Every structure is written in C-alpha cells, then in structure tokens.
Amino acid sequence: MKTTGIGTSHAKIILIGEHSVVYGQPAIALPLPEVKLTVTITKLDSEQQLLDSRYFSGSITEAPENMLGIKTLILALINQFDGQSDGWKMNITSMLPAERGMGSSAASAIAIIRAFFDYYDRQLSRETLLKLADIEEKITHRSPSGLDAATTSAINPIWFVKGHAGQHLAMNVTGTLVIADSGVKGQTGDAIKAVKEQLLSNKEATVGQIETLGNLAKETKTCLQNGNSNNLGIILSRAQTQLKLLNVSHPSVDNLIQVAMDNQALGAKLTGGGRGGCIIALVKDAATAQSLSVKLIDAGATATWIQPLQGGNNDTNVC
Numbered sequence: 001m002k003t004t005g006i007g008t009s010h011a012k013i014i015l016i017g018e019h020s021v022v023y024g025q026p027a028i029a030l031p032l033p034e035v036k037l038t039v040t041i042t043k044l045d046s047e048q049q050l051l052d053s054r055y056f057s058g059s060i061t062e063a064p065e066n067m068l069g070i071k072t073l074i075l076a077l078i079n080q081f082d083g084q085s086d087g088w089k090m091n092i093t094s095m096l097p098a099e100r101g102m103g104s105s106a107a108s109a110i111a112i113i114r115a116f117f118d119y120y121d122r123q124l125s126r127e128t129l130l131k132l133a134d135i136e137e138k139i140t141h142r143s144p145s146g147l148d149a150a151t152t153s154a155i156n157p158i159w160f161v162k163g164h165a166g167q168h169l170a171m172n173v174t175g176t177l178v179i180a181d182s183g184v185k186g187q188t189g190d191a192i193k194a195v196k197e198q199l200l201s202n203k204e205a206t207v208g209q210i211e212t213l214g215n216l217a218k219e220t221k222t223c224l225q226n227g228n229s230n231n232l233g234i235i236l237s238r239a240q241t242q243l244k245l246l247n248v249s250h251p252s253v254d255n256l257i258q259v260a261m262d263n264q265a266l267g268a269k270l271t272g273g274g275r276g277g278c279i280i281a282l283v284k285d286a287a288t289a290q291s292l293s294v295k296l297i298d299a300g301a302t303a304t305w306i307q308p309l310q311g312g313n314n315d316t317n318v319c
Contacts, residue, residue: 001086003043005119009110011035011096012103012151013179013271013280013307016239017160017217019195019246021145025214026161028169028221029151030177032307035102037094037152039111041119044087049078053092060090069139073109076135077116090115097303099185101272106148109136129153141188141273159221169221175229175309176289178260178281179271182252183302188273191248198247209242216242224309233266233282240269248274252300257281259299263292 010033017027044050049060051074056063060078063071078084092111096104113132117124130149137144150166151158158166198206216239223232240257243249253270260268260281268281281296283289286308293304 001043001083001120002118005041005115005117007039007111007114007116007118009037009107009114009152011037011107012148013177013278014101014147015157015177015271015280016220016236016269017147017213018101018243018270018272018274019191019248020210020213020217021147021160021162022143022192022195023210024162025210026159026217026221027145027147028157028159028217028224029147030157030307031151031154032102032179032305033155035095035305037092037096037104037107037111039108039115040091040093041088041115042091044089046087047085048087048089050089051092052089054094055098069105069136070108070112072139073112073132073136077113077132081116081120081122083120088119097181099187099277100181101186101188101270101274101277102179103148103152103272105140106133106137107152109133110149110153126153142192157224169224171224171309172227173224173229173232173309174227175232175266175282175284176286177307177309178265178283178289178292178296179305179307180256180260180279180281180293180296180301181303182250182256182276182278183300184250184252184276186273186277187275191274194247194275206246209245213239213242229282229284229309230266236267236269236280236282237261243270243274250274250276252276253279256296256299256301259295260292263295264288265292 015028021027098104133149145162147160157169159169160166256279257268265281271280289306
C-alpha cells in the first residue's frame with residue numbers, strides 16, 4: 001500500500017427525470033466539476049482507522065447513524081483489501097451542500113472508493129466503482145437509480161436509464177442554468193416513499209405522471225441536440241408540474257421557481273429528490289444568470305451556482 005491515497009468526485013444536478021428514472025424512464029444529469037469533493041487516506045503507525053469530516057471525527061466504528069451508508073461502504077472496502085489491521089486516517093473535504101439533490105452521498109462514496117483503490121495501488125474499473133458505490137446508495141436512498149453515482153464520477157452530461165450503462169450526451173443548445181439552494185434539506189427518502197404511496201392509492205394517474213416525465217426527458221434530449229433553448233425551458237416547467245403532482249416539491253422550492261419565472265427564466269424546476277433542496281432555472285445568457293442569482297438570494301436562496309450548458313461528446317459509454 002501507499003502512504004497516501006487520494007480520491008476525487010464532484011457534484012451533479014438532474015436536468016430532468018427525477019423519480020421517474022426509478023421506474024425505468026430516462027433521465028439526463030449534468031456533472032458540476034467545479035463543485036469538488038476530495039478524500040485523502042493517510043497511513044498511521046497504529047491500527048486505528050479514523051475518519052475526519054464535517055459531520056463526524058473519530059473511529060470509523062463509532063460513526064453516527066446518519067453516516068451508516070458511508071460507514072458500511074468503508075467497512076466493505078476494508079474487508080475487500082483485508083485491511084482490518086491497517087492503520088490510517090481518512091479526511092473528507094467537500095464543497096457540496098448535503099441533502100440538496102446535488103449528489104453529496106454518491107460523491108462521497110465515489111471519492112472514498114477511488115481513495116481506497118489508490119491507497120492499495122489497485123486498478124479500478126468503472127463497473128466495480130459503480131457496484132461498490134451502490135452499497136452506500138442503497139442504504140442512504142433505499143431504491144437508488146444509480147444516476148447520482150454515474151454522474152458524480154463522470155465528466156460529461158449523461159443520458160441514463162436504470163439498469164443500463166450511462167451514455168455521453170452531445171449538447172448543442174445555448175443557455176445558462178442557475179442552480180439555487182432553497183435552504184431546506186431535501187428529503188429524498190420521504191419523496192420516494194410518497195411516490196410509492198401514490199402508486200398504491202392512485203395508480204393510473206401516477207403511472208401517467210411518471211410516463212409523462214419520461215417523455216419529457218426524451219423531448220429534452222432532442223432540444224439539447226437541436227439547440228432549442230426556448231423549448232427546453234418550456235419542457236423544464238412542464239416537468240415541474242408533474243413533480244408537483246407526484247407530491248415531491250416543497251413551498252420553498254415553489255417560491256424560488258416563481259421568482260425565477262418572474263425574472264426572465266425560460267423554465268424552472270426542482271432538481272434532485274425533492275421535498276426541499278435545489279431548483280434549476282434556464283436563462284438565455286450569463287448576464288441574465290447573474291441578475292437572477294441576486295434575485296434568488298434576495299428571495300431566500302442560501303446559495304447559487306451558475307452552469308453554462310456545455311456539450312459532451314458522442315461516445316456511447318461513460319469512462
């Protein structure tokens with residue numbers, strides 16, 4: 001093993017396809033490479049295995065219940081490398097806000113896995129990376145689609161269908177996304193549960209909403225490839241209507257979306273699991289994005305990020 005192992009990842013946003021992706025519909029997600037997460041494993045002379053993060057510092061075995069997914073993943077990796085008696089300290093440094101639909105848990109898992117494989121000087125395939133990340137995601141998100149892990153580990157936009165490899169997505173559309181944090185922690189697990197309950201209580205309507213979101217994702221792909229930003233904005237707003245019908249939005253999110261639409265957004269919607277978290281708003285250019293960011297902060301957003309829409313490439317597999 002090395003004396004130091006390093007793993008990195010980054011944030012993501014879902015452009016379209018939240019919740020419906022769990023039921024086999026397509027989704028499109030964008031990586032945010034500038035919003036970084038880094039994990040460093042440093043060898044210790046003792047047999048202690050320590051974690052230092054913004055949520056917890058101490059022995060891995062004493063990590064709190066809200067870090068069960070991460071703890072379980074780390075213990076699985078220790079077993080995989082027969083490292084029960086190896087001493088080290090793991091530092092997690094993150095720019096990602098937690099529970100905001102930006103992939104914090106998946107990004108943590110991806111960087112931890114990469115750090116372990118680097119520390120033990122082993123090759124890591126993408127298939128193995130995503131399989132191991134699923135250990136954490138199944139605990140944190142109950143029924144994960146795999147989209148978060150796929151995107152927080154990628155450098156290009158992804159077209160994703162559950163059970164299939166993600167694909168790079170070429171984008172020719174102009175425009176800029178403004179991402180705004182509502183300040184309310186997203187409740188992904190509760191939102192997933194709410195959709196399941198609606199499938200039981202009102203199956204026909206709920207299935208229709210899920211299928212509509214899938215069709216809107218397909219329309220979005222066409223818009224991105226054909227360069228039609230006005231239509232893309234309309235589609236994003238139509239998706240938000242369906243997400244509200246699925247009962248996964250939140251008043252704070254709805255308020256920021258309305259502010260965006262009142263200030264030159266072409267369209268806006270929640271992004272991520274919902275019940276809080278972030279919104280995305282599509283605007284025509286960077287100047288409008290800067291102006292809208294200020295308005296959203298004034299309306300209660302706790303942070304904003306600006307992301308120009310940039311094309312990926314036409315490779316069929318994500319590396």
